[in-house]
Amino acid sequence: MLTNTELQEKIKSLLPGAVIGMTDTYGIVDVETNQKLPQLIQILRDDSSLKFDMLLDIVGVDYSEYPEDKPERYGVIYHFKSLAHGHRLMVRIYLDEDEPEVGSIHDLYKNANWLEREVYDQYGVKFLNHPNLKRLLNHVQFVGHPLRKDYPITREQWLTETDDLMDEMDVRLREKGYR
Amino acid sequence: MSEVMQSQKESNSSALSFHTQKDRKDLVFVNFGPSHPATHGTLRVLCALDGETIVAGIPEMGYLHRGFEKDCEVHPYTQCIPYTDRLNYLSAIMNNVGFCKAVETMLNVEIPERVITIRVLMCELNRIIDHLVCVGTNLVDLGALTNFWYAFNPRESVYNILEKVCGARLTSNYIRIGGLSRDLYPGFETEVEAVLDEVMVGVEDMEKMIENNRIFLERTQNIGVLSAEDAISFGWTGPTLRASGVESDLRKSEPYYGYETYDFDIVLGSAGDTYDRIYVRFYEIRESIKIIRQALKRLKPGPIMTADKRVALPPKEMTYGNIEGLMNHFKNIMHGILPPMGEIYDATEAANGELGFHIVSDGGKNPYRVKCRAPSVMNYAAYQQLIEGGMIADAIAILGSINVVAGELDR
Numbered sequence: 269m270l271t272n273t274e275l276q277e278k279i280k281s282l283l284p285g286a287v288i289g290m291t292d293t294y295g296i297v298d299v300e301t302n303q304k305l306p307q308l309i310q311i312l313r314d315d316s317s318l319k320f321d322m323l324l325d326i327v328g329v330d331y332s333e334y335p336e337d338k339p340e341r342y343g344v345i346y347h348f349k350s351l352a353h354g355h356r357l358m359v360r361i362y363l364d365e366d367e368p369e370v371g372s373i374h375d376l377y378k379n380a381n382w383l384e385r386e387v388y389d390q391y392g393v394k395f396l397n398h399p400n401l402k403r404l405l406n407h408v409q410f411v412g413h414p415l416r417k418d419y420p421i422t423r424e425q426w427l428t429e430t431d432d433l434m435d436e437m438d439v440r441l442r443e444k445g446y447r
Numbered sequence: 448m449s450e451v452m453q454s455q456k457e458s459n460s461s462a463l464s465f466h467t468q469k470d471r472k473d474l475v476f477v478n479f480g481p482s483h484p485a486t487h488g489t490l491r492v493l494c495a496l497d498g499e500t501i502v503a504g505i506p507e508m509g510y511l512h513r514g515f516e517k518d519c520e521v522h523p524y525t526q527c528i529p530y531t532d533r534l535n536y537l538s539a540i541m542n543n544v545g546f547c548k549a550v551e552t553m554l555n556v557e558i559p560e561r562v563i564t565i566r567v568l569m570c571e572l573n574r575i576i577d578h579l580v581c582v583g584t585n586l587v588d589l590g591a592l593t594n595f596w597y598a599f600n601p602r603e604s605v606y607n608i609l610e611k612v613c614g615a616r617l618t619s620n621y622i623r624i625g626g627l628s629r630d631l632y633p634g635f636e637t638e639v640e641a642v643l644d645e646v647m648v649g650v651e652d653m654e655k656m657i658e659n660n661r662i663f664l665e666r667t668q669n670i671g672v673l674s675a676e677d678a679i680s681f682g683w684t685g686p687t688l689r690a691s692g693v694e695s696d697l698r699k700s701e702p703y704y705g706y707e708t709y710d711f712d713i714v715l716g717s718a719g720d721t722y723d724r725i726y727v728r729f730y731e732i733r734e735s736i737k738i739i740r741q742a743l744k745r746l747k748p749g750p751i752m753t754a755d756k757r758v759a760l761p762p763k764e765m766t767y768g769n770i771e772g773l774m775n776h777f778k779n780i781m782h783g784i785l786p787p788m789g790e791i792y793d794a795t796e797a798a799n800g801e802l803g804f805h806i807v808s809d810g811g812k813n814p815y816r817v818k819c820r821a822p823s824v825m826n827y828a829a830y831q832q833l834i835e836g837g838m839i840a841d842a843i844a845i846l847g848s849i850n851v852v853a854g855e856l857d858r
Contacts (some may be wrong), residue, residue, distance in 0.1 A: 271639065288588055308806075310750060318691045321679050321680075322680075322682055323682055324682060324803065324820060325682075325803065325805065325818065325820040327805045327816075327818040328818075329816050333809075334809055334815060335809050335810065336788060336805075336809075343552065345805065347792060347805070347820070351679060351693065352694055354700055354701075356792075358790075359793060376684075377678070377680055378680040378681045378828070379682040379825050379828045379829075381828070382828045383824075384818065386824075388519075390516075403509075404507065404509060405512040406509060406512065407509070411498060412515060414514065415816075420515055421514075421518070421520075421521055431507070432493075433505045435506045435508060436493075437495060437505050439469060440495075440503040441474075441495060441502070441503055445469050446469045446470065446471045446474070446504060447468065447470055447471055
């Protein structure tokens, strides 16, 4: 088990230029470029001394009303845990206001598919190369992204259509070899 | 299930349909849920069936989505606690504890010894009733209705105690930041002792009825198998992960509330099938009983709220007697609890697995952002993989064994 500082030093050395800082008191690692994120996470997962084999959660945050200055409006925080070594890690990436985009890690962790869909649903963050970037919690007809700070909590939407799920079923059946 | 078995099943089903090529016309599309009694909530799966075999299943969630996280952003920390009751409503106090512990860590509040012991007691009582519901309803799904009463009668007795302690059965709202809402009632210890015996009788009766039951064994063993590797990749925690044979329990690996000083064991399965997931819960009930018996011995009189002025209201004689007390009371009620600016993730071992809260504070009285890491989401994410290639009746048994609670799934 590595201590927090050892962990941070180690991650800084992994991918030069990808990590910009270790800010918070609770050990958040800030990462700079969204192109390199899946690459970095793959190293975090496979490196023998890190071995972050479990993705606990993906958290989206909208910092637009946060009192402290943040580099960009959106933050996406990845929580990792290593069952082998017992350490934890939070990796944060800032995404730009107009087109929040980041690479998908659905092929690295099996639960990432749904967790990324949830962040997309709530914040409108696009995960590049995601196989099925569809809303997870809100209805298909829903307009907007409810956890953004500019979405008023009292806004109501009238949703009438049923989601028949056949779009996903079509893809799945083709994968299974059905005509 | 091994890949060989799966491919055998697929080839059998295509042989039955007399086609050499897989054709979509042979399939029947069935919506399982969202309001089917066997889903134990509002889950929906669109199944493509070939006979009784599920060729493809598309799980959907969100029918119970009520915006818990958005609600928290416009409520003070104390008012968020009742919302956490509605996450995993089968073990509400554990959610209270999870949320309050995260806020307390943020504020660096020390909580009194008695509060810690009562929280451990309540958590383990809740773990028992959560497991009883899970196992009981799971067996009903398999057709074993009698077991259900053996599980639900002791559960009812536990709820009688919880009702006396906090005034509500399911939505308890018992834990406060820095302490508890009220103290235990006189005679609590003897009633808990009696209930533990009752639970033990119920568990043993249930086990006697199923351990040699051929229907039960054949419908659960080697059904819905998830390997340890996959379970980790899906982010499974708690009893479902332990059923796959991975030794992982926050009470042991990252102990809180003095769990390291209690004598109890981690229960592990080996096959990762429905059978193991049921039996891990049976044995965890026994471990929880062990912890409760030890905690009852440690229960000493003492304060049930921290003295920390940032979170605790002053005693009434201070509020009415001097200006400092009055101001303290006013500040706490009107301005609320104010954690320092920053972000924290804090997790506890809830009945379903690791229940974590990621809280972003802007220094104000409302949380800036609360994200609940609900174990049910990860369990349900694996559901598609578990049911595809199996029978539709097994899909129902699997759903019961991974204990997806819609309240925390959809938040």
